[in-house]
Amino acid sequence: MPVQVDRNRPIADTRIFTGEESRRGYRINKFAMSLARAENRDAFAADEEAYMAGWDLSADEKEAIRDRDWRRIMDELGGNIYMIIKIGTVTGHGLYQIGAHQRGETYEEFLATRNASGAR
Amino acid sequence: MASVVAGIGTSHVPSIGVAYDQGRTQEPAWKPLFDAYEPVKAWLRDEIRPDIAIVVYNDHGSSFFFDKYPTFAIGAADLYPVGDEGWGRRPLPDFPGDAAFSWHLTESLVYDEFDMTVCQELAVEHGFMVPMHLCFGHDPGWPVKTVPLAVNVIQHPLPTAARCWKLGRAIRRAVESYPGDERVAVLGTGGMSHQLNGARFGHLNPDWDNSWLDRIESDPAALVALTHQDIMEAAGAEAVELIMWLVMRGALSETVGRAHRNYYAPMTTGMGLIALEDGA
Numbered sequence: 001m002p003v004q005v006d007r008n009r010p011i012a013d014t015r016i017f018t019g020e021e022s023r024r025g026y027r028i029n030k031f032a033m034s035l036a037r038a039e040n041r042d043a044f045a046a047d048e049e050a051y052m053a054g055w056d057l058s059a060d061e062k063e064a065i066r067d068r069d070w071r072r073i074m075d076e077l078g079g080n081i082y083m084i085i086k087i088g089t090v091t092g093h094g095l096y097q098i099g100a101h102q103r104g105e106t107y108e109e110f111l112a113t114r115n116a117s118g119a120r
Numbered sequence: 121m122a123s124v125v126a127g128i129g130t131s132h133v134p135s136i137g138v139a140y141d142q143g144r145t146q147e148p149a150w151k152p153l154f155d156a157y158e159p160v161k162a163w164l165r166d167e168i169r170p171d172i173a174i175v176v177y178n179d180h181g182s183s184f185f186f187d188k189y190p191t192f193a194i195g196a197a198d199l200y201p202v203g204d205e206g207w208g209r210r211p212l213p214d215f216p217g218d219a220a221f222s223w224h225l226t227e228s229l230v231y232d233e234f235d236m237t238v239c240q241e242l243a244v245e246h247g248f249m250v251p252m253h254l255c256f257g258h259d260p261g262w263p264v265k266t267v268p269l270a271v272n273v274i275q276h277p278l279p280t281a282a283r284c285w286k287l288g289r290a291i292r293r294a295v296e297s298y299p300g301d302e303r304v305a306v307l308g309t310g311g312m313s314h315q316l317n318g319a320r321f322g323h324l325n326p327d328w329d330n331s332w333l334d335r336i337e338s339d340p341a342a343l344v345a346l347t348h349q350d351i352m353e354a355a356g357a358e359a360v361e362l363i364m365w366l367v368m369r370g371a372l373s374e375t376v377g378r379a380h381r382n383y384y385a386p387m388t389t390g391m392g393l394i395a396l397e398d399g400a
Contacts, residue, residue, distance in 0.1 A: 002280075002347050004276070004278070004347050004348040004349060005276055005277070005352075006347075006349045009349060009353070011320070011352060011353055012320065013318045013320040014320050015318050016276060017274060017275055017357075018275075018277075019275070022186050026186065030187075033185045036182060036204055036205055036206050038204065038208065074317050080181075080274065080275075081316040082181045083181045083185075085206065086181065086205070086206035095135075096388070099321040099322055100321075102317065102318060102319060102321045103321050103322065110322070114322075115385055115387070116148075116149040116387070117149070118147060118148060118150070118386070119135070119139070119149035
């Protein structure tokens with residue numbers, strides 16, 4: 001049975017969303033998934049603190065959301081990009097802004113690395 | 121008997137849907153992507169004429185969350201509504217299904233040892249919808265009935281590439297045991313190279329993507345032998361979605377006729393397209 005995810009061959013600057021990551025990120029991903037409903041997006045947009053208080057989030061998780069610290073959410077807190085993007089939709093951060101932050105670049109610096117940044 | 125008549129491999133990037141909804145398909149940065157699908161739409165409409173499209177895709181947090189995330193799930197309904205995955209409902213018509221056909225597929229697949237999660241209510245999202253509106257018109261409604269077939273490609277452990285290929289083989293057997301005369305197209309969606317997490321965000325590998333396009337047509341066994349690690353190292357963590365193309369290719373005959381092919385990598389995802397005719 002070939003090894004599918006090889007812990008002995010870590011890929012630089014990459015997190016593989018394994019069961020371990022999914023357990024670590026369960027709370028923040030569940031919170032993010034709640035934003036797939038319009039009424040929840042409205043509630044979060046209207047009062048972020050009040051909306052977050054209704055979910056099982058740690059102090060670190062709330063702080064990272066408050067700080068729009070996408071890199072921390074993804075690298076340390078087990079965020080899954082397909083869930084976390086739903087937070088960004090409410091806060092005005094698209095996939096490419098979240099990506100630029102993970103790379104440690106400004107949005108403009110990141111766009112300059114692309115082949116045809118008009119396709120966004 | 122029903123028959124598999126064609127297979128399509130295509131990316132399903134959500135920004136394609138946004139550009140489509142905003143009428144930006146002829147902007148310079150988008151034109152190379154959208155124009156490539158026009159001959160595919162015509163080919164499907166005028167030559168392939170499918171009655172049913174089986175769309176192999178993954179759910180990105182629309183109908184499924186990590187509380188319950190099925191490895192393989194199949195829609196078994198007469199209608200699949202447009203879902204809300206976080207940015208509201210897109211202006212597309214809901215998708216017709218064929219519950220009797222889906223239940224036949226399910227029975228055949230389960231007795232063939234593919235244990236599907238069966239969904240009698242299933243809202244669909246960009247993984248399913250973007251390939252549909254790239255390949256089919258929808259005014260006033262969709263010209264085919266659909267079967268959504270969702271694969272877990274986001275929470276490891278994922279099904280192996282070989283397992284996806286075998287699922288495709290089993291889908292072919294299931295279609296060919298259906299007592300109608302339906303013509304069935306199979307869409308394998310996702311990829312190509314991309315990574316959306318970590319400082320490697322934005323990783324692209326056009327050479328590898330083009331090699332995949334070569335091999336999906338003429339040497340799929342080489343792709344079936346790849347591990348998730350192989351794919352992720354070469355093409356990015358999220359490129360592993362490409363194993364869903366192997367479900368499509370596994371459903372086709374050994375030799376196929378390539379009708380169309382395209383590749384474009386403007387932003388963070390290699391956007392690939394291949395259209396294959398069965399038995400040609």
